[in-house]
Amino acid sequence: MMKKKTQREFSTARFYSCASVAMFSLMGCVSLEERERVAFELVTNEPNQENIQSYLKLAEELQRKQVDEARQAADAATYERDKELNEYFKQYGRTYKK
Structure with missing residues (x-):
């Protein structure tokens, strides 16, 4: 009896946590990293096709963002x-060109 109540409370808390993240992400207030972390938690707790697809999409977006940031740092x-x-080279009257 106690275990079911605890699981129900955990499920309710997880629902409100995910719902608030979803609401804030629609408003643009939650970072991509936070949305990816919540999606990962959903996949580990409830591995269904929808959660897996959502996580894979967010993980791919996060990877692209990290690659872009690394590329910008390398360019800089x-x-x-x-x-x-x-x-x-200006000291010696020449210029360096790629």
């Missing part, structure tokens, strides 16, 4: 390196 580092090389 390359730009800074090129500026430094141009400054170095």
